[in-house]
Amino acid sequence: MKLSSILTAAVLSSAMLCASLQAKVVYVATTAIVEHPALNAVRDGVKAVLEENGYSGEQLKFTYESAQGQPAIAAQIARKMVGDAPDVIVAIATPSAQAAVSASKNIPIVFSVVTDPIGAKVVQSLKQPGGNVTGLSDMVNVKQQLALIKEFIPDLKTLGVIYNPGESNSVSIIKEMKKAAESMGVAIVESPAPRSSDVMIASKQLVGKADAIYCPTDNTIVSAFESVVRVGIDAQIPVFAADTGSVERGAVAAVGYDYTQLGRQTGDIVVRILKGESAGSIDVKQAEGTDLFVNPKMAARMGIKIPASVLARATKIIE
Missing domain, CATH: 3.40.50.2300 (Response regulator)
Incomplete structure (x- = not known):
C-alpha cells in the first residue's frame, strides 16, 4: 500500500473515532422526593455544571422525575431508572437516595442534600464509601x-x-x-x-x-x-x-446553604464519575458555604x- 493511502486511511480512521466520541450521548437520570424551590435549585445546579463541562445539547440526555412526596413512588422511579441504564443516577433528598441505593448495586449513584447519609443507610462510610454510591451531605449547624x-x-x-x-x-x-x-x-x-x-x-x-x-x-x-x-x-x-x-x-x-451551589457541588461529583472515577472511591462531600x-x-x-x-x-x- 502506498504511504499516501496509509496516511489517508489513518486520517479517516481518526476522524471516525472522533465523530464516534462526539456522538456519544451521556445519560444522567435525576430524581427528587418532591418538588420545592430548594430541591429544584439542586437539580438545576447539577445540570448547569454538566453543561459547563461540555455535556450539553444532543450529547446530554438529562431526565428528571419527582416522587411527589411519596416514598413508594420514589421506589418505582428508582427501579424504572435502573431499567433505563443511565450513566449516573442523581438522587436528591434522603427518600430518593434510599430508593436508588436499594434499586441498584452497579449503576453509579450520586445522592445530594442527604443530611445524615450513614444514619439513612445510604453509605457505611463518608471516606471512600465503596460500592457504587457517593454524594453530598447538607448536615446543618x-x-x-x-x-x-x-x-x-x-x-x-x-x-x-x-x-x-x-x-x-x-x-x-x-x-x-x-x-x-x-x-x-x-x-x-x-x-x-x-x-x-x-x-x-x-x-x-x-x-x-x-x-x-x-x-x-x-x-x-x-x-x-x-x-x-x-x-x-x-x-x-x-x-x-x-x-x-x-x-x-x-x-x-x-x-x-445556597441550594443552587449545593447542586453545583453535586454536579462536580457527577462530572468526576463521567470522566472515569468510580463512585465508591470518591469521599462523601460536606456542603460548603452558609x-x-x-x-x-x-x-x-x-x-x-x-x-x-x-x-x-x-x-x-x-x-
Missing part, C-alpha cells in the same frame, strides 16, 4: 441556627419544631438540636407531620406551647411551608427555617423585629 433564633428572642425558652418522623434526616436533626438546645437552656417541643397535609395541624398545635417555630430541612414540611407561615402570622409566633429558600417564602430568617437571609416584612407581620446585629451581617434582605 444546629448550634449556629439556635444562636440566630436567640438573637431575635434572647429569653427564648421553648422552640417548636415541625418535622416528619418518617424522614431519617429530620430525626437526626431533632436529636442534635435537643443536645444543643439543652446547653442553651431551651426546651424543644416536637410537632410531627408525617404528610404535607398534616403541616397546618402540626403548626397550630404549637400555638401557646412555643416562643418560636423552627422548620428543619425536611422535605415534607418545606413542601407545605406556606401553612406554617400562615399560622405564624395568625398566632404572632415567629417562624425560622433551616434553608434560605424558605425565607423568600415567609420565614423570618435562616442561616443555611448564607444569612432575613425577611423584615414577615418579621413585622409575626410581631418581631430583626436585630441590627443580624441585619448588618445578612447576605440577603428580602424586600
Whole structure:
C-alpha cells in the first residue's frame, strides 16, 4: 500500500473515532422526593455544571422525575431508572437516595442534600464509601441556627419544631438540636407531620406551647411551608427555617446553604464519575458555604423585629 493511502486511511480512521466520541450521548437520570424551590435549585445546579463541562445539547440526555412526596413512588422511579441504564443516577433528598441505593448495586449513584447519609443507610462510610454510591451531605449547624433564633428572642425558652418522623434526616436533626438546645437552656417541643397535609395541624398545635417555630430541612414540611407561615402570622409566633429558600417564602430568617451551589457541588461529583472515577472511591462531600437571609416584612407581620446585629451581617434582605 502506498504511504499516501496509509496516511489517508489513518486520517479517516481518526476522524471516525472522533465523530464516534462526539456522538456519544451521556445519560444522567435525576430524581427528587418532591418538588420545592430548594430541591429544584439542586437539580438545576447539577445540570448547569454538566453543561459547563461540555455535556450539553444532543450529547446530554438529562431526565428528571419527582416522587411527589411519596416514598413508594420514589421506589418505582428508582427501579424504572435502573431499567433505563443511565450513566449516573442523581438522587436528591434522603427518600430518593434510599430508593436508588436499594434499586441498584452497579449503576453509579450520586445522592445530594442527604443530611445524615450513614444514619439513612445510604453509605457505611463518608471516606471512600465503596460500592457504587457517593454524594453530598447538607448536615446543618444546629448550634449556629439556635444562636440566630436567640438573637431575635434572647429569653427564648421553648422552640417548636415541625418535622416528619418518617424522614431519617429530620430525626437526626431533632436529636442534635435537643443536645444543643439543652446547653442553651431551651426546651424543644416536637410537632410531627408525617404528610404535607398534616403541616397546618402540626403548626397550630404549637400555638401557646412555643416562643418560636423552627422548620428543619425536611422535605415534607418545606413542601407545605406556606401553612406554617400562615399560622405564624395568625398566632404572632415567629417562624425560622433551616434553608434560605424558605425565607423568600415567609420565614423570618435562616442561616443555611445556597441550594443552587449545593447542586453545583453535586454536579462536580457527577462530572468526576463521567470522566472515569468510580463512585465508591470518591469521599462523601460536606456542603460548603452558609448564607444569612432575613425577611423584615414577615418579621413585622409575626410581631418581631430583626436585630441590627443580624441585619448588618445578612447576605440577603428580602424586600
